[in-house]
Amino acid sequence: MIRNPFPGPQPYRAADRARFFGRDALSRKLANQVLARPATTVFGPSGAGKSSLMEAGVLPALEDSDGLRVVRVDAWPGDKAPLPWLGAAMFDMLSLGALPENRSPLEALEDAIDLAERRSDRPILIYLDQVEQLFVSEHSEEEMNALLQGLDGLIQARHQDLHLVLAIREDYLGRLRDWTREQAELSAHSFRVGPLSVGEMVKAMCRTAAEGEPAQRWDDGEIRALMLDVRVPGQSKTDAAEVQTAFGQIVCRALWQERVAGVAVEVQGADAEAILQRYLDATIEGLSGLQEGARRLLEEHLIDEEGQRRLLTEKEARLVLPVQEAAEVLGRLERAAVLHAAEHQGSRYFELGHDWLAKKVFERRLARKREEAEKRRLTEEAVRRRTRRTIAVSYVLVLAAFALTVGWGVQALRATSRDAQLLRAGYVPLLLRIGEVLAEQNVFSAQLNHITTATDPSDMREWLETARRTRPLAFSIVKDAARSLAAADGKVDGGDAGVGQAAASSGVRRFSEEIAAEVTAIERFVSANPERFSQLFQALTVGNRELAERTRDELVKREVEGAWRLWAIKSRVEEQMESLTVEARRREDRGLVLLVILALLTLTVGVMTSLYARRRLGPLRATRGG
Structure with missing residues (x-):
């Protein structure tokens, strides 16, 4: 039977009375x-x-x-x-x-x-x-x-x-x-109650080691070196110096356990914090497949952001861990003295055994975060390198394709550039503005829907009134973005558009005008009957809940319909953007076909030129040979 006589970070209990010395x-x-x-x-x-x-x-x-x-x-x-x-x-x-x-x-x-x-x-x-x-x-x-x-x-x-x-x-x-x-x-x-001195601690720890099963005989000089290592900071390196008692207990428990396991530990050269770190690491590693759950419990739930211990109920601890692992993880950490558990009136509470243990767990968390950050940095750097290589290769390939298809490529490049600029300068801003107004409309509808159940309707009313006052500005921004789409199209054309591009520009301007008109209609629709809001707020004020709910439902219906119409506009813009993307893909396919045709033509011309040269030069060569 193996019984570690040191409680580690946990305090001695009445059952430990026979091993409590000093x-x-x-x-x-x-x-x-x-x-x-x-x-x-x-x-x-x-x-x-x-x-x-x-x-x-x-x-x-x-x-x-x-x-x-x-x-x-x-x-x-x-x-x-x-x-x-x-x-x-x-x-x-x-x-x-x-x-x-x-x-x-x-x-x-x-x-x-x-x-x-x-x-x-x-x-x-x-x-x-x-x-x-x-x-x-x-x-x-x-x-x-x-x-x-x-x-x-x-x-x-x-x-x-x-x-x-x-x-x-x-x-x-x-x-x-x-x-x-x-x-x-x-x-x-x-x-x-002050800490034990180094001299007192050495005597107590050596006597305690002899009470373990199996008993161990510790050398006073070796243990003195460890106790001096865990003395109170700032005190002289003498036997009179005070020891951080709990830290000394953790170190002695770990040292005793390592010696039972047959690990050769040279105490004279040992570092107390290193022993504690090994003990904590070994405890967590010993959990095998349960390590991740234990790590998450220790690092994320039993210490706060400043490294201080937290108290956790058993129910809360079990919610942190997978159901099938909770009992084993909690039991093994408690037996290892990493966790301290207290039971009262049928409820159990867990916390880290001591502040020193919390310090080591906090250091593990910081080290893990640094390691994860370094891994992310290396991964991002590798991605950037691959991206640069891919861009370089793509650039070379594009240059080669451009050299072979210079005539058609120039025209295709202009068309592609026009679409890209139009997307960036016109469609994307318009889509973002519509999305913002749609989000505001949805929030407005949700807040309006809950106004009759709000604890303080006056706060909600103030928010709704503010939103209604600022809503014309939001719609105005969308209409400006729609008009900017036509302006962006004009800038892209630059007055040098062909017949096809002129037709496309006309379609863009018509589309932007339709969007602006529809936004104006939606604005008028949701802004109609402002007196209904006054009626709603009056009903809330006098406590007429039935009238308030009926008025609220009417207003919410109108707001939801407005949101649906905004969503329809947003879908139209997305369809226009998708059509540009599809056209770009088709253009790319045509470019590939032209490239293949050009390659076949080049090969054919090369072969025919070679045959022609051979036919023409062959007789001359034969004549010289003769």
Whole structure:
């Protein structure tokens, strides 16, 4: 059986008490303060071991020596109000039965204490961990004040042998004291948990390694080198330097696992962050075909854009992963200590085991994005090179074809150039303007259709009135684009058009005039009866819903018909553009036929010239030979 004795990024729990070394004196000191005060704030740097000290040191000791009943809350989901969350935890962990109905959260909290004291005279300890989550979650001021009132009520009531412990990161201590300024006793008595020193950590980690299965014997000097590598930045390289405890635990867990697997690790030359990186990489690679789902879960859902940890419900985590993979991925990541899971009232919550682990996942995400960006750059460069070669070859081929078919090619080139310029300068802008007006018309219809169900119709009315005022400008732009089509056709012809081109130009001008006329008709159609809008807004104002809906339906019908007519114009423009494209293809086909004919003609002329020269020069050669 293999059992890694190091919890890695997760805190020690009561079950790990036998392997929790180096904190005996501190545990006794904190336990005495907890018993002596109604409320104690335990604070310290992130990863210093606050949770481990409480869970594996103080709480088991108090349960054994004083028979304390413990209520633990170690996560504060953003979608749960904190006071009802605490009340539910008390009824659950003190085995008080179902949460009472028709009671406010504050009354339910008081009921829990009263019921617990009636059932047993054993002291109660309420341990609230990760309190900093309350200040980063989306809890309202009302919810936070309710929790504050509930906690203050617990200690002010002087319940028999009730103790409260708040555990919080040191960088949030100021916010806690600001929050409890009016209830100062909640944070009046504090206890700092600092990181272990290098010397303390070396002794604790070597003893812990010997508790694993199989047991490992670690050399103090080798482990000292690693612990110095994970000391608090800025501290001297001595045994008195403080260690980033959680990071040291992760490194030791990975080192222990690598040695069990038979990996030769020279600790003296090892880099702690490299060990952590290998451990994380190995954990993800060990998922084989499940890697992509695990990567997406870790990098995209369990850290935010700044690399901070996120709390995710099990339901949310399962939605991220493929259904058939969710249970295995979550289970394996949790067993590997990459994920920390907490369960309460039948719901489970996941987060990355520690901020250091979040840092490595964040670095992986950044590295992956850089790699993907580099791959995209290389791919784009290769595409550009191929495009340049293709353009060069095409240019050479076009030049060769042009040299062979110069007469017909010039004429075809002029026709093709005319069509291309006409598309670019006339049809495409016209199509874009029509598309924009059509989109605005559809949005207008949609907004108008929902005006009777809008929460604030006045805002919708203001938007519709603004849209109606600006709509003539939009139609005017379309008509200008239609007239610009004829102008563009005239510029393309340049007064040098042949009979065929003159006929085509006449058709373009006629088409542009028809488009402009139809747009004008549509504008008049949708702008007719403006008083109907006034009637709609008046009905909404007085609350005549039936009249408002009937008027709305009439207006929406008119607007939808206008949109349909715009769509018909757009289709006509697209058909005209398609006809130009088809004609260009036909011209290309004729060019190919002419090229083949020219090649056959050239070959024929060449052969005939050769035969003629041979016939003519042959007798002269024969004569010289004679």
